[in-house]
Amino acid sequence: AQSVTQPDIHITVSEGASLELRCNYSYGATPYLFWYVQSPGQGLQLLLKYFSGDTLVQGIKGFEAEFKRSQSSFNLRKPSVHWSDAAEYFCAVAPNRDDKIIFGKGTRLHILP
Amino acid sequence: ETGVTQSPTHLIKTRGQQVTLRCSSQSGHNTVSWYQQALGQGPQFIFQYYREEENGRGNFPPRFSGLQFPNYSSELNVNALELDDSALYLCASSNGLALDTQYFGPGTRLTVL
DSSP: OOEEEOOOSEEEEETTSOEEEOOEEEOSSOOEEEEEEEOTTOOEEEEEEEOSSOSEEEOGGGOEEEEEGGGTEEEEEESSOOGGGOEEEEEEEESSTTSOOEEOOOEEEEEEO | OOOOEEEOSEEEEOTTOOEEEEEEOOTTOOEEEEEEEOTTSOOEEEEEEETTEEEEEOSOOTTEEEEEOTTSOEEEEEOSOOGGGOEEEEEEEESSSOGGGOEEOOOEEEEEO
């Protein structure tokens, strides 16, 4: 069965520092991979997705993620965080583009001024 | 172009009651998916409706049911409410079945006492 693991429940970084949020998935083939962000009172917003091709994916708001098949990982990165990046981040996987999405439990990002 | 809207924003019910949650799709979208997000968890797929027909269901009991109307708006009905049904209920609309075109609404917070 597919699963998604986000090992860090909470992460705190200083404003301007770099960020990496970890995501590992369990699936036999190369799945479709997503990162979503959820701010308080807001719905989920898609940051980026990986289906195939270049393993370094650029997203919105200055985020990027790298697919590493050998590590079954799809980590999210940002070179310099802003206070407005404080939110909950969800990694998600689907076996194909039209199938149901399975979400991880999320990582809450806190930003220190 | 309006986004995905959900009503009500918050709802309090007692155990055993029934509840109906509503979702208006983004203009031009013909697919609606519903998710349950318990506190501290990622969203879990409940079911999806495509052109008024159910098109996939997650691991939820039959007391969770839905409808999609000709204008592609949707309802989620939950009968015989249980305490564990307390959660944020999210709907997402898309144009067709492709997951990367999903847009999420802000959710309905259901509390069951």
